[in-house]
Amino acid sequence: xxxxxxxxxxxxxxxxxxxxxxxxxxxxxxxxxxxxxxxxxxxxxxxxxxxxxxxxxxxxxxxxxxxxxxxxxxxxxxxxxxxxxxxxxxxxxxxxxxxxxxxxxxxxxxxxxxxxxxxxxxxxxxxxxxxxxxxxxxxxxxxxxxxxxxxxxxxxxxxxxxxxxxxxxxxxxxxxxxxxxxxxxxxxxxxxxxxxxxxxxxxxxxxxxxxxxxxxxxxx
Amino acid sequence: xxxxxxxxxxxxxxxxxxxxxxxxxxxxxxxxxxxxxxxxxxxxxxxxxxxxxxxxxxxxxxxxxxxxxxxxxxxxxxxxxxxxxxxxxxxxxxxxxxxxxxxxxxxxxxxxxxxxxxxxxxxxxxxxxxxxxxxxxxxxxxxxxxxxxxxxxxxxxxxxxxxxxxxxxxxxxxxxxxxxxxxxxxxxxxxxxxxxxxxxxxxxxxxxxxxxxxxxxxxxxxxxxxxxxxxxxxxxxxxxxxxxxxxxxxxxxxxxxxxxxxxxxxxxxxxxxxxxxxxxxxxxxxxxxxxxxxxxxxxxxxxxxxxxxxxxxxxxxxxxxxxxxxxxxxxxxxxxxxxxxxxxxxxxxxxxxxxxxxxxxxxxxxxxxxxxxxx
Numbered sequence: 001x002x003x004x005x006x007x008x009x010x011x012x013x014x015x016x017x018x019x020x021x022x023x024x025x026x027x028x029x030x031x032x033x034x035x036x037x038x039x040x041x042x043x044x045x046x047x048x049x050x051x052x053x054x055x056x057x058x059x060x061x062x063x064x065x066x067x068x069x070x071x072x073x074x075x076x077x078x079x080x081x082x083x084x085x086x087x088x089x090x091x092x093x094x095x096x097x098x099x100x101x102x103x104x105x106x107x108x109x110x111x112x113x114x115x116x117x118x119x120x121x122x123x124x125x126x127x128x129x130x131x132x133x134x135x136x137x138x139x140x141x142x143x144x145x146x147x148x149x150x151x152x153x154x155x156x157x158x159x160x161x162x163x164x165x166x167x168x169x170x171x172x173x174x175x176x177x178x179x180x181x182x183x184x185x186x187x188x189x190x191x192x193x194x195x196x197x198x199x200x201x202x203x204x205x206x207x208x209x210x211x212x213x214x215x216x217x218x219x220x
Numbered sequence: 221x222x223x224x225x226x227x228x229x230x231x232x233x234x235x236x237x238x239x240x241x242x243x244x245x246x247x248x249x250x251x252x253x254x255x256x257x258x259x260x261x262x263x264x265x266x267x268x269x270x271x272x273x274x275x276x277x278x279x280x281x282x283x284x285x286x287x288x289x290x291x292x293x294x295x296x297x298x299x300x301x302x303x304x305x306x307x308x309x310x311x312x313x314x315x316x317x318x319x320x321x322x323x324x325x326x327x328x329x330x331x332x333x334x335x336x337x338x339x340x341x342x343x344x345x346x347x348x349x350x351x352x353x354x355x356x357x358x359x360x361x362x363x364x365x366x367x368x369x370x371x372x373x374x375x376x377x378x379x380x381x382x383x384x385x386x387x388x389x390x391x392x393x394x395x396x397x398x399x400x401x402x403x404x405x406x407x408x409x410x411x412x413x414x415x416x417x418x419x420x421x422x423x424x425x426x427x428x429x430x431x432x433x434x435x436x437x438x439x440x441x442x443x444x445x446x447x448x449x450x451x452x453x454x455x456x457x458x459x460x461x462x463x464x465x466x467x468x469x470x471x472x473x474x475x476x477x478x479x480x481x482x483x484x485x486x487x488x489x490x491x492x493x494x495x496x497x498x499x500x501x502x503x504x505x506x507x508x509x510x511x512x513x514x515x516x517x518x519x520x521x522x523x524x525x526x527x528x529x530x531x532x533x534x535x536x537x538x539x540x541x542x543x544x545x546x547x548x549x550x551x552x553x554x555x556x557x558x559x560x561x562x563x564x565x566x567x568x569x570x571x572x573x574x575x576x577x578x579x580x581x582x583x584x585x586x587x588x589x590x591x592x593x594x595x
Binding site: 023024025026027028029030031033035036039040043044047063067071074075081082084085086088089090092093095103106107108109111112113114115116119120123124126127130133134137140141142143144145146147148150151152155156158159160163175176211212214216217218219220 | 221225226229233236237238239240241243244247248250251255258259262267269270273274275276278279284285287288289290291292295296299307311312319322323325326327332333335336339342343346350377
């Protein structure tokens, strides 16, 4: 059969068997359901990525058009309400799963030797997720978004010494404007996702290389 | 951890793996189940709760109570404990310290034990922090005052057109007329006797884009006597309101677009069958809202006759009562028949109500001017 010839040919060149053996066909300690939180977060991130890309087809990042474009997504685009609804709730769920995932790792002491770097990348992933929440919140350009970001950026502006610089860097001027929206949009769809994808790569590499931690026993 | 402890750990971990299971499929199936459950949850949340509609961003509306997304509420609440000049402790020192403490946790936590019984300090500390975050979040939810009610946000086209009509009736009627027909302005301070051109013509609609209409309403045309209506310039309309108003104008007067049937129904004034008894709520209020309230509201020249509610219609004004149940010689009836009496001149000042509407008023007064419809 053709698969008998195609698979070995591909395997010889791509190393499919090796990939299978190192990622899937390996022994891991028996663990409980709390250990699904990491993959749950990854799943939610992929959902955010897919729905976010779909939303970017219709969303227009300008103060004049952002609100109308979202209204169009909600009422005019087929299943636009579903895509935006999933993106909206996915953000909330993702913050929850990331946070509980962190607590799980903390309470099982999984951040200790040899998984210190996995933990550190995880903390950066937590911060990047919060950054996604903060930047995404402004994009609908409605009252809630506008005023929450006004307050949020002014809080960042209260840092001693460099506060004013941070405030201006975030807003792109002294007040919220089209520049702010462009900045938040860019951070939300380019900068932070790039950082998150890179960090997830390292995080997963380490999880596979070191193996998932086991549930500590009484003498551990 | 020293080398002996490391070797001990690695030995134990090897044993755990040997007594463990295959990652695929034994562990992975749990992850897949959770992923499916999450997907269903997401679709359910999107379908049954959805995303609440919010009014358009309005930098001029300073009455809005800002609040962050719920997962930042604990930070927001914590700032209340650091008022004024020590605010930077809450905004910089504590969050900064928390982030650094988290990042470096594996490097300063030298305790080699992993079971919770041997890590009591670390677990107690973290539990207190989490409890504090939960407490602050709940406290923030409880103590934040509710948002000023702005009514439902119009998201569908018919709802926007209906909302736009309401704004038109209140804000524009007194100068532009109920149908945008214009005419000689009467009873408006500073514009008495000004001859207003019609704004409902094809010329107007074809030569002005939505943006132009929006700007004219928001900024006004002071050189022509039109005041600004945007909140930022002293008017009463938010940006969402002006947007709805423009939608109403476009769909009502521009013959290139068709008014949706549903909107035509919502905007129509209810008609009366030959034996129906008219009531204020069903029949009179829509006419009053559309033809009278623009002038007969507080702050306008109207002999203090305001028509915002049943009680006011019956019982306000310098010449009250203007409506006497059963009496067709009531001021209101005589004036809409365009008589000039002591209480004032013909009403509405620029254009007579259509005979149908006058008839509804007469039948209502004759029936005793009831407020609620009879069942």
